Amino acid sequence: MFFLIFSMLLYFLPTLIGRHKADAMGIFIVNLLFGWTIIGWVIALIWACAAERYVPLRVVPVSSGRFCCQCGALSAYGAHFCAACGRVV
Numbered sequence: 001m002f003f004l005i006f007s008m009l010l011y012f013l014p015t016l017i018g019r020h021k022a023d024a025m026g027i028f029i030v031n032l033l034f035g036w037t038i039i040g041w042v043i044a045l046i047w048a049c050a051a052e053r054y055v056p057l058r059v060v061p062v063s064s065g066r067f068c069c070q071c072g073a074l075s076a077y078g079a080h081f082c083a084a085c086g087r088v089v
């Protein structure tokens with residue numbers, strides 16, 4: 001019984017490692033369908049251990065101006081009018 005549980009955990013190790021990733025379902029499918037081939041298991045393991053895709057973040061200077069409530073553009077600190085649309089900020 002212990003051997004069966006241990007084997008299942010070892011077989012689904014890539015799925016367990018990558019369960020919090022965005023591609024968790026893909027890792028699970030590759031692990032489930034191709035895990036019995038050693039190559040498929042290794043591919044799923046590498047996929048699970050690989051870094052997440054880089055998501056670029058927009059850095060917005062919070063304290064250096066105001067956002068226009070009409071167009072959303074960031075105006076310079078102390079500006080009274082939006083540089084993009086001319087509305088009072």
Ligand SMILES: [Zn+2]
Pocket residue numbers: 068069070071072073082083084085086087
């Ligand atoms: Zn504006």
